Amino acid sequence: MNAAEGIRVEEVSMAYGSSRILNEISLSIRKGSVVTIVGPNGCGKTTLLKIINNLLKPDQGRVFVEGTDVNLLPAHRLARIMGYVPQGHKISFPFKVRDVVITGRMPYIPAFSSPKREDMERTEQALSLTGISGLADHPYSQISGGERQLVMIARAMAQQPSVLLLDEPTSYLDFKNQILTLKMITEISRSKGVTVIMTLHDPNHALMFSDEVVLLRKLNGNRVGNMIACGLPQEVMTPQNIMAAYGVEVEIVDVKGRKLLMPL
Amino acid sequence: MYTGLGRWVKLQGGLRQSLHFLTKRSSLTIFALLLPLPALLISMNMGTYPVSGLELAEIIFSRLMGHDLGLPAVYDTVVFNIRLPRVLLAMLVGAALSISGATLQGIFRNPLVSPFVLGLSSGAAFGAALAIAVFPWMPLQIGAFAFSLLAVGSAYLMARRKGEVPVISLVLAGVVVSSVFGALLAIIQFAVDARSLQSIVYWNMGTLSTASWSKVDMAAPWVLVGCLILITLRWRLNVLALGEEEARSVGMNLEVYKFVFIVTATLVASAVVAVAGIIGLVGLIVPHMVRMVFGPDHRILIPLSATVGASFLVLVDDVARSAFSFEVPVGIITTLLGAPVFIYLLRVTRAGGWE
Structure with a gap:
């Protein structure tokens, strides 16, 4: 294993009941890179992301983060390494944005204890990193979908992770907020050296915003694997x-030197 | 002129903001935390036997100092053997039901949940009936306590699959457990004589009129230790209330904490139901009132639910024992007060966010 490797996925397979959703997926993800997972609905993008975060246990295969099997790491240790931003999050109580973000400090707070000064400072830093300091005292229930996405990113960043996982960060967002959010994510990756793995619906977003793309297809019948290709965006996102x-x-x-996919 | 006005408005705004912070965060919080003290004093003065504030002070003074001030002995009896245990029991019951309700609402992410949805009250009612009518050798409180724990425990085990307990399954299991214990209770009620039936029905109403020092002694350790545990762990309810996957992804050992919170909330509520019967909807009204004023942050909500709950029930009990010429079981009043709150919450929050 080389030192620049952040995440390694080794022959991961997963089935829900009798329907197999992932088949022998193997990946090696470089530290600090932005990797997107694309593919049609039901191809197992979210499942793969949850397996990487150890939220789901695969039927076969293993995931290593910085050389350690995620299954062998205690939950709080893993949460210091990996932050997870779920898709379309909503909550029942009108917590203030700040109170939501500070829950990202959980892996640093010992049992029988509450957030201390350092946790509050980290929370403020995470709020300003995502540009939502002004929303800190707003109830989470009264902000827009785009702002909620930023709150959940800030919460994950309060974990001080070296790996940030995002599940469809652009779903529920309008055109402008999609671009702003993706720019912010890549900017965080550059400035903090954080490895980003996110699932995306739009192949053009993957072309524009990632260092590497993992392209999946839906498994059906006796196909051997559901990973079509993995590598540089231009090499993976071919018409074939x-x-x-x-x-x-x-x-x-070709638009001003940038490649875009145009459906025929 | 314009800049002057602007500055004035700004100053006003700033002042209001800092005052707002003051009132909202500190003075009001301190007031709510200390509320049990004035509630205690008011309640000690309420009752059919008139004891003035001065006399009360004298009685307490003579007790504390071991000094006989020559007051009639009946004063001492009224204050120390009748009124004080009742007031303290009301406070324990109010605090326990409220803190338990607030905790379960956090775990279930629904403001409509109360300690009784998991089958606690039905189990307790059956246990009490069993002790009254079938096994007279069994202390009533032990019967109610044991069966309320059994009811919640079986709902928990029914909902548990592969080491996980989904909240919706738990609530539905609670519904089934409640029905089963309701049916078992009906069998007893159907079979027993009229006198026992009367005791069973009266117990079910929830009353503090049978308060005694021994009941205070029975409930107090459970309630105090339980409150202490819940207050120490309260910030974690914020983490849990954001959702289970969200809690796990920040490294929370979800099932362990859910177990600890459910067990503690259940023990606390069972201990007071065992001594006071079923006093409905306190666990719903009080956390709701606290949330309306102080917001949903459990760091504030949990301790204030206990103190406001203690004050609330002792004051409602004052009404129950002195507003009418006869005494009304306090459970009837809390349920009638709580029902509109429940319906309001149901409509405003869209089934507590489960819709």
């Missing part, structure tokens, strides 16, 4: 691969 993943015909167009 997109056809294999989504069954959609696309053409690559």
